[in-house]
Amino acid sequence: MAQTKARDAVKTASDVISALKALCEIYQVEHATYHVMQNTVSAVDSPFVRTTYPAEWVGHYLTKNYVNIDPVVLKVMDSHRPFDWGDLEWTGAGLDMLRDARTFGVGEFGYSIPLTDDGKGRAVLSFNTCATPSAWAALVEAHAAAWRDIAVAIHHLAKAEQNSFVDDMRPLARRERECLALAAQGKSHKEISLILSISDYTARGHLTSARLKLKCRNTVHAVAKATKLRIIDPV
Template identity: 30%
Template sequence: MSARAVRIALCDDQALVLRGLSSLLADLGVEIALECSDAERLLAALPQRPVDLIVSDIRMPGLGGIGLIRTLRERGDATPVILLTTFDDPGLMMQAVDAGAQGFLLKDASPEDLKAAIQRVAAGETLLQPVSLGPVRAAWTGEAVVDSAVRLTERERSILRLVAGGYSNKEIGRSLHLSEGTVKNYVSELLVKLDCRDRTHAVLKAITQRLL
């Protein structure tokens, strides 16, 4: 994605928010290919105007952001999605992850943080904006039983905390004085150890199992 601007679609039912996001991101070099006020219009337009990534409000009339992702995945569309919310709600975050969102970000993030999130998710990473651990553990009902057989080293916990913050393997390596390849190996081993399909689920499972 580095050779050209990331093409994105924006979806928000509030006209001022939609225009504001579009203007701010365009000023930062992000290409806005589509702007829609609801998920249904976006789903109808995407086949004719494919994008690299979708940025959508999570709460909208009709399908909403989570319904948008589920519909995309059901029809075989793997376009990555970042969901934006004004609520620091762990339950919503986990619904978004389960639906297949690659990113979850609060709307009070700076335009620069949103651009960075777009670039990371478009490059194949996941971004889970950190929230308080207590509500996450309480809201995650699918992992109620703690697996006492799973043990994480302090190094593994450090890496997972940085993964939760949206850091890339290169940035994690720089922070912990490890090579990018070593970090990648750690992450792969963590996915196996935690029996998770991706980085975001690994972080959530580690939180709910009280491993972080």
């Protein structure tokens, strides 16, 4: 039974991408994507995405900034119910994006299951295929109910993967968080030192320490990462 195989595949997968590849094979679809969207940072943010889409399409999607007009993403941000992509309005920029996607081997048929995470953000599991309309309709009818349970299992696996990444980092001290938060507001080392009543040298030291703990190249990168990980509040 496909549902049993899918459930076992997710349960034994070492990471999300391995689980997605297994699901594609089990359900005979070309692509699967798990995408976290946290709307506390911006309208749509994507700190954690795992997909079997071609790298060329992913790069093109990001370059064209399609996330802001993608009907699937917009629907996920506005709905808690699973939906077939055929029920969406593909007009204007969204339709142009779909046509563009076809040139990269991405199918026009898909099914998405939105997920919520303690009210702090949203995630979605999506399947995509180049199958015929009749074959796709039969697949959805047979497996849509099971996909909801599979989506929850993928969500738990993703959270475990994210948590293991966070657990590998040393926790930031209070002063390090304060300095990063002020840096996020555009404050210079000197301004940070005046606000916190510490020396400029100490302010630099706290920012450097925070950057190293977060394993970032520079302060800008550290601020972005700390914001996405909810270590500091978004500006």
